[in-house]
Amino acid sequence: MIPIKIKPLEHEILSSWLIRSAIANGIDPIGFTNGIWFNYRAWTRDISRYLSSNKIKTLAKVSTLSYKDVFNLTLESVLETILPKSELLPKKAWKWVIPIGIRNRSRTNGLYFCPLCLKNKPIFLRKEWRLSWNFSCEKHKILLQLNCPQCHTVFSPHLIDYNNTDITRCQYCSYDLRKSPPYPSDAQATNLQNILNNAVSNKTIPTNNSPLIDNTLKGFFITIRILLILFRNFTRHQNIKHILLRELGLTHLNSYYSPTHGNTLDSISVNERHFLFTVMNRLFRLSLEEVIMLFRQAKITKEILSPRGMLSSKTITYISSRLESRSRKKFTTIRKKSTIHVKNKNSIELLMSDIRQYL
Numbered sequence: 203m204i205p206i207k208i209k210p211l212e213h214e215i216l217s218s219w220l221i222r223s224a225i226a227n228g229i230d231p232i233g234f235t236n237g238i239w240f241n242y243r244a245w246t247r248d249i250s251r252y253l254s255s256n257k258i259k260t261l262a263k264v265s266t267l268s269y270k271d272v273f274n275l276t277l278e279s280v281l282e283t284i285l286p287k288s289e290l291l292p293k294k295a296w297k298w299v300i301p302i303g304i305r306n307r308s309r310t311n312g313l314y315f316c317p318l319c320l321k322n323k324p325i326f327l328r329k330e331w332r333l334s335w336n337f338s339c340e341k342h343k344i345l346l347q348l349n350c351p352q353c354h355t356v357f358s359p360h361l362i363d364y365n366n367t368d369i370t371r372c373q374y375c376s377y378d379l380r381k382s383p384p385y386p387s388d389a390q391a392t393n394l395q396n397i398l399n400n401a402v403s404n405k406t407i408p409t410n411n412s413p414l415i416d417n418t419l420k421g422f423f424i425t426i427r428i429l430l431i432l433f434r435n436f437t438r439h440q441n442i443k444h445i446l447l448r449e450l451g452l453t454h455l456n457s458y459y460s461p462t463h464g465n466t467l468d469s470i471s472v473n474e475r476h477f478l479f480t481v482m483n484r485l486f487r488l489s490l491e492e493v494i495m496l497f498r499q500a501k502i503t504k505e506i507l508s509p510r511g512m513l514s515s516k517t518i519t520y521i522s523s524r525l526e527s528r529s530r531k532k533f534t535t536i537r538k539k540s541t542i543h544v545k546n547k548n549s550i551e552l553l554m555s556d557i558r559q560y561l
Contacts, residue, residue: 357379
């Protein structure tokens with residue numbers, strides 16, 4: 203049994219609970235997990251995303267938590283409600299999960315924080331902060347942060363040691379992360395973020411007036427993801443981007459946003475996700491017919507909205523059916539007429555004599 207019993211807090215993520223338990227027991231998180239799972243380098247893996255059944259049983263056995271309690275601390279407990287089991291393979295990237303970018307025990311991405319939440323006790327880290335549809339703190343309405351503003355290294359509370367157990371300070375330069383400058387988020391975009399969080403928590407599709415017709419939670423999240431990816435792709439095309447932002451009343455963002463290349467939706471910066479949700483929130487104010495008219499005006503075709511082999515949903519299928527197909531220009535091949543030069547009688551006789559040698 204773990205000597206000091208720490209009860210998980212609502213919405214707390216597994217790594218946060220392990221760090222708090224380690225501090226309560228007077229040991230660093232690395233030594234703490236080594237004592238639970240021998241010869242298992244827990245912090246070189248994304249244990250908050252997925253933990254094997256055997257590892258969960260071991261942790262439940264040495265603590266006061268049940269198997270279900272431990273499982274509910276993982277991101278798998280959230281994602282299983284919106285993704286099919288076939289997409290939750292341990293060695294594959296998961297949709298909606300921000301990758302932590304593991305380099306030994308170091309991180310290059312993944313665990314965001316709210317500097318104002320770090321001022322309130324008990325200090326803990328929320329599951330939502332690892333899910334890519336979350337870009338702001340629901341309570342404080344500010345953008346989540348990833349890096350220390352002084353040394354720019356990624357937030358890494360698992361690297362604390364028993365001499366310094368303060369997770370509010372950067373583990374590399376000791377900067378007080380609670381003093382990180384707050385950046386306000388768009389209130390309506392944050393509201394849409396919270397709608398998705400509530401949909402997962404309540405396992406129900408939101409009943410607000412939205413241009414979506416999906417009747418399952420999985421279909422709802424597929425639609426949201428497709429539209430986010432499409433909007434991100436559209437911003438690479440100036441004409442489409444200009445029309446969409448103009449019609450949605452967001453022309454002031456036209457020069458603000460430039461998408462990064464080579465990153466997935468789940469690994470882009472919090473600023474990019476904030477922009478995409480600001481656009482998506484405006485889209486949610488439209489009716490389904492208005493969305494279709496907007497896409498037609500931006501010359502978005504069926505092939506752009508629903509590429510072959512891509513996931514789809516009832517909403518996307520319906521919108522696609524109301525869009526034009528990409529026009530294919532028919533090119534007529536014009537063959538150049540060859541000019542025939544008439545030869546004289548002597549030239550023809552010479553050619554025939556050469557041919558007769560092979561007859």
